[in-house]
Amino acid sequence: MNDIPFDIVGFDLDGTLLDTHRDLGEAVNHALELGGYDRVPVEQIESLIGGGAKIMLKKALDDAGGVTEEEFRPLYKALLAYYAEHNAVHSRPYDGAIAMLDGLAERGIKMAVVTNKFESFATDILTKLDLASYFETIIGGDTMGKGRSKPQPDPIFEAIRRCGGGPCVFIGDSTYDMAAARAANVPVVAAAYGYCDRPAHELGADIVIESLYEFIPALQNMPALQKN
Numbered sequence: 001m002n003d004i005p006f007d008i009v010g011f012d013l014d015g016t017l018l019d020t021h022r023d024l025g026e027a028v029n030h031a032l033e034l035g036g037y038d039r040v041p042v043e044q045i046e047s048l049i050g051g052g053a054k055i056m057l058k059k060a061l062d063d064a065g066g067v068t069e070e071e072f073r074p075l076y077k078a079l080l081a082y083y084a085e086h087n088a089v090h091s092r093p094y095d096g097a098i099a100m101l102d103g104l105a106e107r108g109i110k111m112a113v114v115t116n117k118f119e120s121f122a123t124d125i126l127t128k129l130d131l132a133s134y135f136e137t138i139i140g141g142d143t144m145g146k147g148r149s150k151p152q153p154d155p156i157f158e159a160i161r162r163c164g165g166g167p168c169v170f171i172g173d174s175t176y177d178m179a180a181a182r183a184a185n186v187p188v189v190a191a192a193y194g195y196c197d198r199p200a201h202e203l204g205a206d207i208v209i210e211s212l213y214e215f216i217p218a219l220q221n222m223p224a225l226q227k228n
Contacts, residue, residue, distance in 0.1 A: 007166030015194030151179035
């Protein structure tokens with residue numbers, strides 16, 4: 001029996017389902033070192049995450065004084081190449097993630113990942129962590145084409161379509177996630193334990209949770225705001 005008023009749950013990946021900051025940080029620091037820049041301390045990596053690898057590296061380089069587009073391009077390629085080989089060294093599901101995914105699956109709820117990480121990276125990491133089979137679809141920042149990743153609603157609309165339609169709720173940890181969900185007119189949950197780019201209670205979510213153990217109980221108390 002499904003005691004949740006949604007047919008579909010959409011998940012952001014980094015900072016929502018998975019703690020990926022160490023692997024992302026190593027990739028950023030690999031690129032920085034190649035360019036002759038100082039490494040970013042691990043504790044600062046989380047503040048760079050959210051908009052995808054390109055934005056993450058650009059923020060780090062801007063903090064270091066900035067680079068030209070010509071200088072940026074090879075460093076970005078180096079980051080991607082390094083991350084392709086080292087994307088699941090330290091990355092792990094957050095506490096409560098497996099039990100939560102099992103609970104949703106038992107209720108017959110379809111699940112999708114909507115991330116600004118490249119689709120190939122997201123699929124690879126989830127496969128390595130034995131999580132890919134939970135999801136009907138994995139939509140990355142490059143899946144929909146240029147200019148159509150979060151904070152645009154397009155990937156959420158596509159996730160709903162691929163999951164067969166019905167009431168959907170989204171969970172994420174950043175302003176990108178909140179804006180995409182609001183533009184798609186779906187309820188949204190903020191993951192306060194993630195890499196929030198502003199205080200979780202200021203993100204404008206319908207509900208804020210402190211861990212994934214709280215997610216299903218939170219959904220049980222949310223109204224389905226839209227039929228798609």
